[in-house]
Amino acid sequence: MKKFLLISAGALLMLGFGACKKSERSSVTGWKYNDQEWGGFEKGSHGDLEIGPGLVPIDGGTFTMGLTDQDVTYDWNNVPRRVTVSSFLMDESEVSNSHYREFEYWTKRVYGESYPQEVLSILPDTLVWREELAFNEPLVETYFRHPSYADYPVIGVNWEQATKFCLWRTDRVNEMLLVEKGVLNLNVDQKDADNFNTESYLVGQYQGSVKKNLPDLMTGGERPVRFEDGILLPAYRLPTEAEWEYAALALQGNNLSAKDELISDRRIYPWDGAGARYKIHDKNQGKMLANFKESRGNYMGTAGKPNDNAPFPSPVKSFFPNDFGLYNMAGNVSEWTGDLYRPTTSTTLRDVENQDLNPFRGNIFKQRVIDENGRPVEKDSLGRIRYAIVDDSIAAMRENYQQGNVLDYRDDDEEAVYYAYGESTLINDSSRVIKGGSWADRLYWLSPAARRFKNQTQGDRTIGFRCAMHQIGGSEPGGEIGGHDFGGGSAKSTRRYK
Numbered sequence: 001m002k003k004f005l006l007i008s009a010g011a012l013l014m015l016g017f018g019a020c021k022k023s024e025r026s027s028v029t030g031w032k033y034n035d036q037e038w039g040g041f042e043k044g045s046h047g048d049l050e051i052g053p054g055l056v057p058i059d060g061g062t063f064t065m066g067l068t069d070q071d072v073t074y075d076w077n078n079v080p081r082r083v084t085v086s087s088f089l090m091d092e093s094e095v096s097n098s099h100y101r102e103f104e105y106w107t108k109r110v111y112g113e114s115y116p117q118e119v120l121s122i123l124p125d126t127l128v129w130r131e132e133l134a135f136n137e138p139l140v141e142t143y144f145r146h147p148s149y150a151d152y153p154v155i156g157v158n159w160e161q162a163t164k165f166c167l168w169r170t171d172r173v174n175e176m177l178l179v180e181k182g183v184l185n186l187n188v189d190q191k192d193a194d195n196f197n198t199e200s201y202l203v204g205q206y207q208g209s210v211k212k213n214l215p216d217l218m219t220g221g222e223r224p225v226r227f228e229d230g231i232l233l234p235a236y237r238l239p240t241e242a243e244w245e246y247a248a249l250a251l252q253g254n255n256l257s258a259k260d261e262l263i264s265d266r267r268i269y270p271w272d273g274a275g276a277r278y279k280i281h282d283k284n285q286g287k288m289l290a291n292f293k294e295s296r297g298n299y300m301g302t303a304g305k306p307n308d309n310a311p312f313p314s315p316v317k318s319f320f321p322n323d324f325g326l327y328n329m330a331g332n333v334s335e336w337t338g339d340l341y342r343p344t345t346s347t348t349l350r351d352v353e354n355q356d357l358n359p360f361r362g363n364i365f366k367q368r369v370i371d372e373n374g375r376p377v378e379k380d381s382l383g384r385i386r387y388a389i390v391d392d393s394i395a396a397m398r399e400n401y402q403q404g405n406v407l408d409y410r411d412d413d414e415e416a417v418y419y420a421y422g423e424s425t426l427i428n429d430s431s432r433v434i435k436g437g438s439w440a441d442r443l444y445w446l447s448p449a450a451r452r453f454k455n456q457t458q459g460d461r462t463i464g465f466r467c468a469m470h471q472i473g474g475s476e477p478g479g480e481i482g483g484h485d486f487g488g489g490s491a492k493s494t495r496r497y498k
Contacts, residue, residue: 040217044230051089052173052233055469056325058247060087065245065359067449068268077343078451083356085246090239091466093316093327094153094335095165097144100124103165106172111382114192118382122164124156128461139312151315153333153464159238159432159456162336162465166236169467174198174232178208183225185209193383198235202227205379239468240360241339241433241451248330248436248448253323268447270322270329276443278320290319290331291439292446299439313439313464330446333464334434338362340407341431341453362432365390365404430456438462 024033024043033043051057066080104122111118129139143149144156157165175196178184187209190196200206201224213222214229225231239247248270268274271289278287288308293299301307308314313332321327340362368376369386376385390404403409407429421428431453437445440462444450454460 034217036217036220040219042217042228044228050177050233052236052469054091054093054467055089056092057471058088058090058243058324059252060085060471061246061252063246063249063251064266065242065449067447068266069444069447069449075343078449081356083242083359085242086358087471088239088243089469089471090243090247090324090326091468092321092325094333094464094466095162096151096316097154098150100154100157100165101144101150103168106168109188110190110195111192115382122161124154124161125158125459126156128156128459143312151317153313153316153328155313155333155461155464156459157463157465158459159336159454161459162238165465166238166467170233170235171196171198173236174201177231177233178225181231182211183213183231185211193379193381195383197379197383197385198232199385200379200383201225202232203376203385205376205385206383234470234472236467236469238336238338238465240358240362241337241435242359243468244335244337244435245448247324247326248322250323250326250329270326270448271320276446284320288319290328290437290446292331292437293440293442295442308439310439329436329448331437331441332439334436334438334441334445334452334460334462336454336463336465337433337435339433340429341427341433341451342411343427361407361409363406365395365401365406426455427453428455432456434463 025031026033031041032038033041062082062084064080065083066078068080104119107122108119124144126140126144129136129143143152144154175184179186184196185208187196194206196208197206201208204224207224210224213224215221216223249267250270251267254267254272269276269289273279276289276292278284278289291308291310291314294301294307298307299311300309308319308331310318310332314328316332317327318332319328322329339360342361366387367390369388371377379385392403395404396402432455434452434454435448435450437443437447437450445452454463
């Protein structure tokens with residue numbers, strides 16, 4: 001885990017409680033903030049937010065989501081529509097074999113003795129390389145384990161395993177932050193339920209090996225870190241389909257004027273033009289921009305004159321990054337998104353129902369299981385806080401949603417399509433959207449608008465994933481809101497990993 005260079009202003013405030021902040025008063029009551037004599041209410045700083053390892057900021061904006069080229073398959077499953085995606089963070093590259101082996105190693109170390117099935121549940125399916133009329137058997141043994149493939153994208157990981165990786169990564173990054181800030185001691189002897197989990201820590205069900213807690217201005221003693229302190233990061237997760245498509249297109253490279261919102265050219269791929277070769281007249285002219293199948297039987301070009309030089313996946317930081325700094329947003333491996341797949345993403349009957357701000361299908365609304373005193377019940381045997389799906393009778397009393405599980409929202413309405421799984425379609429509530437095209441796909445599938453699906457319990461030799469994270473706070477650092485420059489806190493980090 002790499003160290004960061006700068007600590008955010010918010011973290012310094014919570015650790016040091018500078019004198020200048022103690023004199024700040026509430027604009028609604030006049031009471032002093034961050035002062036024990038005035039009750040000790042702590043107001044966090046609006047300083048620079050931190051960026052987790054591997055992530056790059058993606059400035060949000062509006063774009064036309066959907067087909068950018070001819071619909072040669074006549075699926076009509078991604079009709080163009082205008083949407084807005086708020087700012088977020090995304091991995092600069094796909095998760096590699098070494099990254100995933102780190103996840104496997106930690107799981108074995110913590111759960112392996114008592115819960116071996118937990119280890120087995122996360123292992124990639126290395127048998128995805130097998131095929132009746134091809135000899136790929138060496139890759140079954142070598143691709144995931146051999147150090148030569150350490151920086152290649154992990155494949156054979158299903159959607160559920162990718163989601164588990166995101167949860168694990170959240171806890172390891174937050175644990176590292178507390179260790180680096182001197183709150184917890186490094187502890188590699190965690191076992192079973194006694195392991196650092198962000199939520200368990202925040203609700204007081206994990207203490208850890210404390211080095212030095214923060215000052216408690218209410219009691220004069222010490223206290224653990226709270227989420228309000230701005231030290232811990234929100235959860236890593238799979239990107240939504242809209243986020244993935246927006247990040248892949250990277251239209252900021254064609255933005256003529258930020259004030260006039262003018263885009264010079266609409267992109268078919270994560271780069272300009274209709275081809276897949278570098279066009280600028282320099283030493284890179286003519287080089288391939290992605291790893292894909294150029295034509296029938298041609299995966300890598302001829303000996304001595306290769307095109308992408310990769311018959312299978314290539315390292316995660318191969319080829320040129322797009323204008324957001326993201327590698328392999330086309331080709332190499334297709335990638336899981338968080339969305340449940342439905343072909344009717346935009347039709348006349350459903351336009352009024354489609355969300356045009358951060359569109360997403362895949363919500364299952366949950367709430368913590370609490371006791372009679374309103375506190376979370378004891379964590380489970382793996383050290384995680386217990387959740388339950390919101391009961392429909394409780395959800396029905398709300399205005400903004402009426403069901404806990406809305407995966408099949410409007411599927412059974414008279415105006416909507418009924419999906420007869422196993423009869424006329426393979427689409428069900430386990431079908432997840434994959435994007436980006438792979439080393440085994442033709443150029444058509446490399447368009448960010450192209451979409452396919454796979455059952456969330458199945459891995460594939462052409463599918464990998466990368467993580468994303470919600471960006472807390474505003475979309476622009478010290479930006480203008482409504483034409484006024486508030487000069488507020490930065491949404492981008494001053495922390496840079498080396």
